[in-house]
Structure formats: C-alpha cells, structure tokens
Amino acid sequence: MDFVIVGGGAIGLVLASKLFEHGHNVEVLVHSKEQCKAIQSGGGLTFINDVGEEKTLPIGVTTNPQNLNKKAIWILAVKYHHLRDMQLLFDELPEETILLFIQNGIKHIEFARDLKQKNILMGTIEFGAEKVNSNKVIHRGIGIFNIANFKGEAWNNEECQRLTAIDLPISFSENYLEMLLRKAIVNCLINTLTTLLGVPNGDLIRLPSHHRILKELYFEIVSAFPEQKNMLPFSNIEQICKNTSQNTSSMLADYRHGRKMEIDTIVGGVMELAKERGHDLPMLKTLYLLLLALEGMEE
Numbered sequence: 001m002d003f004v005i006v007g008g009g010a011i012g013l014v015l016a017s018k019l020f021e022h023g024h025n026v027e028v029l030v031h032s033k034e035q036c037k038a039i040q041s042g043g044g045l046t047f048i049n050d051v052g053e054e055k056t057l058p059i060g061v062t063t064n065p066q067n068l069n070k071k072a073i074w075i076l077a078v079k080y081h082h083l084r085d086m087q088l089l090f091d092e093l094p095e096e097t098i099l100l101f102i103q104n105g106i107k108h109i110e111f112a113r114d115l116k117q118k119n120i121l122m123g124t125i126e127f128g129a130e131k132v133n134s135n136k137v138i139h140r141g142i143g144i145f146n147i148a149n150f151k152g153e154a155w156n157n158e159e160c161q162r163l164t165a166i167d168l169p170i171s172f173s174e175n176y177l178e179m180l181l182r183k184a185i186v187n188c189l190i191n192t193l194t195t196l197l198g199v200p201n202g203d204l205i206r207l208p209s210h211h212r213i214l215k216e217l218y219f220e221i222v223s224a225f226p227e228q229k230n231m232l233p234f235s236n237i238e239q240i241c242k243n244t245s246q247n248t249s250s251m252l253a254d255y256r257h258g259r260k261m262e263i264d265t266i267v268g269g270v271m272e273l274a275k276e277r278g279h280d281l282p283m284l285k286t287l288y289l290l291l292l293a294l295e296g297m298e299e
C-alpha cells in the first residue's frame, strides 16, 4: 500500500519510518526545502525506535505535492492550525483520495467535514514522538493508534486495513467523536500539565505533587463526560504517562520551540463541549488561561 505523509514533524516522521520498515511505499511532503535537502543529502531519515536502535531509512521526501501518488492514503501529520493554510492542497486532490487526520483535539472535525474528499478517517495516537532535528526522530514508547471512519467507509476497504500490518497496536473505533473526545481529554490532562510544569510525561505519575493535580483534574473533566469514565479510567491516563514517560508532550515541545500551541482545539474544544452540558470545569479553565498567558508572553 502507498502512503503519503503530509508534514515532516515528530509524528509524521515516526509514522513514515514505521510504514517504510514494514515494506509500504511512503513519501513525505515537507514544508521546507532545507528539511528536504537534509533528509536527501544524509542518505535518508534517521529513525531511533522505541528500544533505542538507530537506523537510516531511505524514505522519499518532496516539497512538491504534484509529485505524489493521489491513489495513496494521505496521512495529515500537521498541527490543527496548519490545516487552514493547506486548503488549496485539498482542493487539488481528487475526491477519491483517502485522507487520515491524526490531530489531537476536536476542532479539525469541522475542517474535515467541509472537504470534498469522500473517504476520510480520523485517528488518535497514544505514543510519543520527538523530532531531534530535520532528519532525525525518536519514537517514544508504545501506545495505541485508534482509527475510525469519519466520512465514507474507507476502513472497511481491505487495502486500508493493510495499515495494521505494522508493529503498532492499531485499533478500530466505531464512533469517531467518542474517540477524539477521549484523546482530547488525555491531552487536556497530560499536555497542559507537562507544559505548565515543564516536565516529561512520566513525571506526572512519578512525583506525588504532580500526580495529585493530574488526578483532581481528571475527576473534574470526567464529571462533565461520565460516559468516558469506562473508556478512560484514571488508570489509562497513568498508563499513557508510563508508556510515554520520556516524551516531551507535543504542547511542551511547541512551547519550548516558540511555536503556536494547540490550546484551542484541545483545551478550548473540551471546555466548549463541557459548557454545552452545563459544566464549567474551573480547574481546566485556569490551566487554559495560564497557557494562553504563556503563549502571549512569547509573542
């Protein structure tokens, strides 16, 4: 099966490496000519797997979408706020191209709904990834890759299911909204606290003071979403922190690099859904305001 990965960031480069290692044809569409050159001139992408083994993989990379296979599955591995600038790319792709969005948060739902493509999948990723530089990435910890049909039924297609033939635990979800909300809650807990406390994910369970905040915040959020309690017991949050203990969350990585953080689609999105149910989530709101203040100080 052919895959196009849009975005040569942390997750895009790990997914490209995993797919390439398992014999799929993979090409990565990157933003900058510098990144393209760095990967090509170094003989490929340097991938450090979750047990620390390093390999250089000769993965194809381009800055020109015209060169890419429109019949491949296109995995959108950019941040939510990058999607707006990519409208032309989606307009120029045929209606038949299968898209897979893997963003954290929930606001990309609206964006994807308006696209002309008829087969769209949503995914959530529970492993970590860290980009060392433009041609080197580290896979940090094993975690589930959940996939759900969003528009059309692409997942029922045999070709698509070949995605499962990689050594990542892939699971199919019947309900994309429940799946995205579940992951957005995970990120409201892990990404906000790791960013504000400046710690790797594992410290949220290692340090009793941090663990206490994690737990109190968890119970506040699930009070608004009681149906999530079974799908997402507190032990799942602890397990994700454990599996990705060395990872710098994507929000903390953004903060440290002076990039825009996904505050609105993750925290704003969950707060809006809670508000519709009459819940104010004061603790989460405080973290939201603190994150906006942090981001504002960078500008």
Ligand SMILES: NC(=O)C1=CN([C@@H]2O[C@H](COP(=O)(O)OP(=O)(O)OC[C@H]3O[C@@H](n4cnc5c(N)ncnc54)[C@H](OP(=O)(O)O)[C@@H]3O)[C@@H](O)[C@H]2O)C=CC1
Pocket: 006, 007, 008, 009, 010, 011, 012, 029, 030, 031, 032, 035, 077, 078, 079, 080, 082, 085, 086, 102, 103, 104, 105, 125, 126, 127, 128, 129, 130, 131, 247, 248, 249, 250, 262
């Ligand atoms: N990192 C993690 O551990 C996890 C991340 N996620 C989610 O995955 C998504 C991606 O995150 P992550 O990989 O960390 O993000 P990164 O910021 O590392 O990567 C995003 C990439 O998108 C590229 N990009 C931006 N605009 C375009 C464009 N128009 N065309 C091509 N490429 C473009 C950027 O390029 P450039 O830098 O050159 O502008 C950058 O390389 C996010 O929604 C995140 O929430 C989910 C689970 C774990």
Ligand SMILES: CC(C)(CO)C(=O)C(=O)O
Pocket: 104, 125, 126, 127, 128, 129, 143, 186, 187, 190, 191, 201, 240, 244, 247, 248, 249, 250, 251
């Ligand atoms: C799974 C987790 C928490 C890994 O850090 C993540 O989704 C992120 O960093 O955005």
